Amino acid sequence: MPPDFWTVLFPAVTAAFLASIVEVVEAFTIVLAVGTTRGWRPAIAGTAAAxxxxxxxxxxxxxAxxxxxxxALQLVVGILLLLFGMGWLRKAVLRSAGVIALHDETLAYDAETAELRAQTGAPRTLQWIAGIAAFKAVLLEGLEVAFIVVAIGAGKGLLREASLGATAACALVLIxxxxxxKPLSQVPENTLKFGVGVMLSAFGVFWTGEGLGAEWPGADLALLPLAALFLLAGIGxxxxxxxTPAGSNA
Structure with a gap:
């Protein structure tokens, strides 16, 4: 087992895996709505294309x-990961505090199903629209996963490992x-987003520092106290x- 397994490889693959679960669950809800409303042919075709x-x-x-x-790559990727991770962490904190509502897959499924059923037109046209809906959902949610996979892979040469983590998450959700x-409403999406936000923020700070030429105490082990810092800050x-009597909206 390589010495950086627990400090770099495992957190990177875990971040890609958990982030993929969150996004794939949300995309699956839309694809399921398309399949149960307009048939599985447009749902599968749209998903495959995306x-x-x-x-x-x-x-x-x-x-590339x-x-x-x-x-230079670590600096750019580090800044992007930090911004991305802080965005996830911010929303997870606000949802955990009850400032904004938790994401409900059942409600999302019902809303998408109602929208699809309200559409009128020729059967082929409706199937085409449904396929586009599945394509758009998978593509939009998947772009976040693709960014995380590429960013994590670029920082330490872990593109294959991060891709495997994302692929495993996709397979698990689909199975x-x-x-x-039915919609996977029991998946603790906000908890997963909280954890992913912590890990991405820690990677972001770490790689930004490395991009600026900083010498981290303990080298890769510095990721652990950085993650702990973001975790404690998020909980606090x-x-x-x-x-707070009146929280701000997301």
Missing amino acids: LAVLALIVLILGP LRFIQIQ VGAAMH LARVART
């Missing part, structure tokens, strides 16, 4: 980043979703937000 586009993005963008000087045949902010 996955092909996402795979192409990862295959092109990932290797190797031609960028490593410190469970196909077996249950959630408690403060709960006791």
